[in-house]
Amino acid sequence: xxxxxxxxxxxxxxxxxxxxxxRIESRAVERLSERIGxxxxxxxALILDCRGRVVVSGIGKSGHVARKIAATLASTGTxxxxxxxxxxxxxDLGMVTRDDVFVALSNSGSTEELVRIVPLIKxxxxxxxxxxxxPDSLLANLADVHLxxxxxxxxxxxNLAPTASxxxxxxxxxxxxxxxxxxxxxxxxxxxxxxxxxxxGRRLLTRVEDVMxxxxxxxxxxxxxxxxDAILEVTRRRMxxxxxEHPDGTLAGIFTDGDLxxxxxxxxxxxxxxxxxxxxxxxxxxxxxxxxxxAVRLMEERRISVLLVTDARRQTVGxxxxxDLLAAKVV
Numbered sequence: 001x002x003x004x005x006x007x008x009x010x011x012x013x014x015x016x017x018x019x020x021x022x023r024i025e026s027r028a029v030e031r032l033s034e035r036i037g038x039x040x041x042x043x044x045a046l047i048l049d050c051r052g053r054v055v056v057s058g059i060g061k062s063g064h065v066a067r068k069i070a071a072t073l074a075s076t077g078t079x080x081x082x083x084x085x086x087x088x089x090x091x092d093l094g095m096v097t098r099d100d101v102f103v104a105l106s107n108s109g110s111t112e113e114l115v116r117i118v119p120l121i122k123x124x125x126x127x128x129x130x131x132x133x134x135p136d137s138l139l140a141n142l143a144d145v146h147l148x149x150x151x152x153x154x155x156x157x158x159n160l161a162p163t164a165s166x167x168x169x170x171x172x173x174x175x176x177x178x179x180x181x182x183x184x185x186x187x188x189x190x191x192x193x194x195x196x197x198x199x200x201g202r203r204l205l206t207r208v209e210d211v212m213x214x215x216x217x218x219x220x221x222x223x224x225x226x227x228x229d230a231i232l233e234v235t236r237r238r239m240x241x242x243x244x245e246h247p248d249g250t251l252a253g254i255f256t257d258g259d260l261x262x263x264x265x266x267x268x269x270x271x272x273x274x275x276x277x278x279x280x281x282x283x284x285x286x287x288x289x290x291x292x293x294x295a296v297r298l299m300e301e302r303r304i305s306v307l308l309v310t311d312a313r314r315q316t317v318g319x320x321x322x323x324d325l326l327a328a329k330v331v
Contacts, residue, residue, distance in 0.1 A: 021155040021163065028151040028164040029171045035148050036175070043129050043145045044179050047078060052099030054080035055126075057088065059113050061162040062105040062169065069103070069173030076177050077186040085113035093117060098125030106130070107149070107165045109137020118142050131172060133165055147172060208295055209288035211328045212309050212318040213239070220245055220316065223252045223276055227263075230255045230275040239321055241306055244279045249315045253279035254308060285310045288317060292330040295320050 047054055054073055058066035066082055073080035083092055085104075096102060102121050104114050109132035118139065121128060130143035133150035140146040149172045155163035219237035221230050223246055233242045234257065241256040255275055263270065263278050270278075285308045286295050295307055299322055309318040 017157075024153065024155040025164045025167045028168045031152075032149065032168055032172055032175075039145055039147060040176070040179075043147055043176065044183060046101050046127050046129060046145060047176075047180055048183055050099065050101045050127075052079075052097050052101070052126075054078055054101050054103060055083050055096050056080060056103045056105070057083045057085050057114065058105035059085050059111055061166045062107060062111070065166050065169045065173065066103070066105045068170060069105075069177070072174060072177045073180070076181040077184045078177065078180050085111070085117055088117045089113070093120055096121055096124055096126055100126045101129060102126050103129045103131065104139055104143070105132075105169055106137075106139055107133040107162060107169070109134040109139040111139070114139060115142075131169055133168075147176075206292040206328055206330050207288070208286055208290045208292055208307075208309055208320055209318075211292055211324045211330070212288065212320040213324065214318050215316070218243060218316060218319055221255075221275060222247065225275050227255075227270050227273045227275045227278055230278075231260060231270070234260075239306055239319060241319075243308055243316045243319070244275055245316060251283070251285065251308065251310055251314055251316050252276075253281045254283040255279040256306075283308060286320070287311070292320075292325055292328065296325055296330060299325075 054070070056066045056070040056073070057063075063082075063084065070080045070082040081095075083095060088096075102118075104118065106114055109130065115138055118128065122142070128143045129145045129147065130137075130139040131147045131149050132140050133148075134140060135146060135148050135150070149165070149169045151164040151168050153159050154161060154165060155167075217237070219233050219239050219242035221233050221242050221244055223244055225244075230242055230244070234240065234255065241254055243251060244253040244255055246252050253276075255278060259278050259280060260270075263273075284298055284302055284304065286298060288309050288311065298307060299305065305322045307320050308316055309320060311317050
């Protein structure tokens, strides 16, 4: 069928075909769970005991799946990389050491490029996991552990194009990666370390000291000062507040735009009043080593837009504004 004019497909037929594909592939993945057993646990044990890295390999569509599995392993606590089996025969095999675990993906279990390099990998001393669709295949028999990713049929109506088989292999790779993640006690913080450029990395790795405005930019005034001077300090520094400090630099309170509005509503004499009578005592503060995400949480809980940053001696060392957190893309 070469001419676009000869293609006849109603919307109903297209939708029906898509639904059929999804059903076939979901069924293929669901049936994998029936085959998860001792071999899967042995594969996990091999990787957990690995002193080197996991080398994942495959060619064609299996190669694309292998790349994704390697990437998922690497980002979830298991050092891994992809190696093209054809390139392996021309020098890349030197990347594999006796301390590594080699994971071979092949639906048929007899992919020539993989079969050719397996004896060399075994001779090197590396352990091997085969993920195939045929438990009786050559790769399955050569492997230390075989994971059965077989499917009854492809979603392709010709039963030729790798579809359900690649979906099943990908899902089995994800199952392996997540089981290993759980076994290692991999945390969100660990995940962030391998994803520092992402939103999660920014939320989990950015600390208050990274985004706060330091002592030089901090609005501050002494206990006993006139309220009018506190208002001028708030205006000058443009943070909507000022810290009120004892002579030794420890925090006594905070005076904010909100405090001023409440005072004006009550009709107070701002010309003669000391700031002590208008400030908020024991304001919410945060430490410089705290995560910026914690500052966001406190601001949301208290419905405030700025936090004073204090050290262990309760001395004011800075302030963090919601605008600072937005600029750092923590929010």
